[in-house]
Amino acid sequence: MKDIHPAIFNRLMHFPPNIRSDLLELLGSAPIDDEHLEKIIEDLSEWIANSETADGKNHHSN
Helix, strand or coil: CCCCCHHHHHHHHCCCHHHHHHHHHHHHHCCCCHHHHHHHHHHHHHHHHHHHHHCCCCCCCC
16 A cells, blocks of 8 residues: 555545545555545545535534
8 A cells, every 4th residue: 555645644534434444445455646535535525515515414504
């Protein structure tokens, strides 16, 4: 497994356990550069935010 930049790893660790586990498994089985990993994290973050909004669980709205 390739080393992950600490800032990227920190972002990854803030995901829910099931998503974090799947992403770490992917990283262990496929060579993914930091730029691609950052894009994956960005896309997952957006997907989670949109899911929470759709479920009415967005805690950031007033």
